[in-house]
Amino acid sequence: MFRQMFEEKYMRFEGGKTKAVTFSYDDGVVADKRLIEILDKYGLKGTFNLNSLLFGCERWHGRMDEQQTYLTFYSRPHEIALHGARHIYLNKVPLPEAVNEIVQNRRYLEDRFDRIVRGMAYAYNGYNQDIKEVLKMTGVAYARTTNATRTFEIPQDFWEWNPTCHHTDPELLPLAERFLSLSPESEFKMREPLLFYVWGHSYEFDDDNWGVIEELAQKISGRDDVWYATNIEICDYINAYRSLVFSLDGERVYNPSAIPVYIEIRGKVYRIEPAQTIRFDKEI
Ligand SMILES: [Zn+2]
Structure with missing residues (x-):
């Protein structure tokens, strides 16, 4: 008998949803507090990538001090992740020093926040094959780059997780519109699940453009076919599917x-x- 279609298997996200949205913000700055308020208001979830030896470095885009950082992220539904102890190019120091950056950063965040921390964003997008191997050996499950894809593809290599775009990308809102208009469950061939992944620094919104993230959050939230999750939740889910x-x-x-x-x-x-x-x- 001729079987018309859909023999192929497709991953669906939590709840059987076809799409997911996630955010990733770097450096642990004061403006993260306002961003978290916006994410919470719209039921969105994000990941915040923190250094551990640069607290209170206010001249660097208003980094929070240690206590502020703790109070901002402790007992929140958002993920905290690694960004290197000192925000250096991991691919421009000797490998043992890079290992130390990662391990020190992970140890601090796990001890201070009393949780398992397995995510990462590369400071300055600095990585290479050796660094990726170190992350695997030190139990880091994924690492985000700054290589915008302007697509909604599911990552193949979690240690080189390319986001959809930065929030200042002129294509941000058109991409969001396109993402929301797509419905993989009703397509004939393009039935793959979709992931919209936005990254940035919340201090960039202080340049009078908080409206951008507010507009995006409003537009993209509250959809029945979208799963709103942190980076590690998405990583763990996809790995479970792949297993x-x-x-x-x-x-x-x-x-x-x-x-x-x-x-x-x-x-x-x-x-x-x-x-x-x-x-x-x-x-x-
Ligand atoms: Zn950074």
């Missing part, structure tokens, strides 16, 4: 991870519980 184990004919699937995973096949979305094996319906 699914299939039978040879692709009709059975086992979820060895600790989180429920959603998959679409033949136009139907399945939720696979942790440690569960399911069989897909043959015909819909």
Whole structure:
């Protein structure tokens, strides 16, 4: 019998959603507080990349002191992540020094905030293959670059996670419009899930353009088909999806991870519980 379409399998995000939005902001500056208020107001989630030896360095775009940083991020739904202890180019120092930057930064943030910290954004976009290997060896799950793709692609290499765009990109709002107008679940071939990833520095909004992020937040929030998540939540989810184990004919699937995973096949979305094996319906 001719089976018309949709034999292919597609990842769906939490709740079976086809799209996800995330934010990533660097340096731990005073303006982060206002950004967090905006994210919270609209139910958005973001990741804040913090150094650990530059507290109170106010001349550097108003960095928060240690206590302010703690109070700003502790007990918030947002992620804190690494940005190097001293905000240096990791690819322009001897490798042991780069290792020290990462390890010191991770140790501080984990101890101070009493949580596991596994994300990172490269300071100055400074990285190379050796640095990526160091991150893998030190338990860092992903690292964000500043290489804007202007696409909504799911990252292949989490240690070189390219964002969609910076918030000052003139294409920001057109990209958001396009992202919202797409509906992978109703396409014939372009059914892949979509990720809209915005990065920047909140101090850049102090140049009288808080309206940009407010407009974006308003536009992109409150959608039933969009999952609003931190960087690490998205990374962990995609890795869980990628860890699914299939039978040879692709009709059975086992979820060895600790989180429920959603998959679409033949136009139907399945939720696979942790440690569960399911069989897909043959015909819909
Ligand atoms: Zn930075």
